[in-house]
Amino acid sequence: MAARPLSEVSVGDVVGPVTVPVSRETLVAYANASGDQNPIHQDEAFARSVGLPDVIAHGMWTMGASATVVTDWAGDAGRVVEFGTRFTKPVVVPVGGNELVVQGVVKAVDVETGRVTVDVTTTCEGEKVLGRCIAVVRLD
Amino acid sequence: MAVNPDFVGRTYPPSGPYAVDAALIAAFAAAVGSTDPVHTDPEAARAAGHADVIAPPTMAVRFSQAAERAYVVDPEAGIDYSRVVHGEQRFVHHRPITAGDEVLGTTTVDAVRSAGGHAMVTTRTELSTTTGDALATSTSTIVVRGGED
Numbered sequence: 001m002a003a004r005p006l007s008e009v010s011v012g013d014v015v016g017p018v019t020v021p022v023s024r025e026t027l028v029a030y031a032n033a034s035g036d037q038n039p040i041h042q043d044e045a046f047a048r049s050v051g052l053p054d055v056i057a058h059g060m061w062t063m064g065a066s067a068t069v070v071t072d073w074a075g076d077a078g079r080v081v082e083f084g085t086r087f088t089k090p091v092v093v094p095v096g097g098n099e100l101v102v103q104g105v106v107k108a109v110d111v112e113t114g115r116v117t118v119d120v121t122t123t124c125e126g127e128k129v130l131g132r133c134i135a136v137v138r139l140d
Numbered sequence: 141m142a143v144n145p146d147f148v149g150r151t152y153p154p155s156g157p158y159a160v161d162a163a164l165i166a167a168f169a170a171a172v173g174s175t176d177p178v179h180t181d182p183e184a185a186r187a188a189g190h191a192d193v194i195a196p197p198t199m200a201v202r203f204s205q206a207a208e209r210a211y212v213v214d215p216e217a218g219i220d221y222s223r224v225v226h227g228e229q230r231f232v233h234h235r236p237i238t239a240g241d242e243v244l245g246t247t248t249v250d251a252v253r254s255a256g257g258h259a260m261v262t263t264r265t266e267l268s269t270t271t272g273d274a275l276a277t278s279t280s281t282i283v284v285r286g287g288e289d
Contacts, residue, residue, distance in 0.1 A: 002188070020173060033164070033167040033168040033170075033199075034171070034202050034205075035205065035206065036205065059225075059226045059229070060198060060201050060226065060229065063198050064168075064172035064198040065172050065173055067172065067174075067196060067197050067198050068172050068173045068174040068196065071174060071176060071196065072174070072175075072176065076176070076178060076188045077169075077174060077176040077179060077196055077197065077236070078188060078194050080231075080233055081233050082230070082231065083197050083230070084228070084229065084230030084279075085228070087227060087229070
């Protein structure tokens, strides 16, 4: 996989949409890889005991899965120079799993610096779960 | 107990070092669904200009949250972790976190403010290697939900 050439990127280009499945097993794998073992992301009884509707995904998993859609488009996961988001709505993960839909739009291309700004929209069950999710990748 | 505003401006001593290896990178990449070979194939990573396999961009959180822990569990800081939700996260990457790195995290408390009965706490963690390479700046805002107590 090679990085996408800057010359092939224009404002208005669409990234995705990509459908990303999430299961309880995904969250256990993410907990182990990230070090975030908060039981609200694994234990349904605990999640309900603190007022949540069910197990919820780590916000950082949702952010990370959204980043993957951008890095796959960029062609090299090392090209992300900035990435930020607000966590606006939890992703509920019932026993049967759930899915995200991640889509991006190129908002700016700086041909001098190679910086490409992508606005990312991540939804679950039709509702946005991330706010102001913006990635900047550097392309040549 | 309210979140203590006197901590704003405080910088904690560097946390770590945390060793980064290929197995950890592969596990994190799999968990966020990234099949880019730069995470798992050293040859592909080198062909893309990296010294070895590299972490997905959000893996920086593993080290920034480890560094922030000294602050959030400090009893004097007044943060009830059972009431914490993650509000906002931002990374500025200086170079990819790479297998073989020994990562240090230095956390500064940037802001403590109140909004609608909740406290919003913003920390900034500078990640670098033990050899002095800047890796990433992680800025995190947690929301400490207000309670009846």
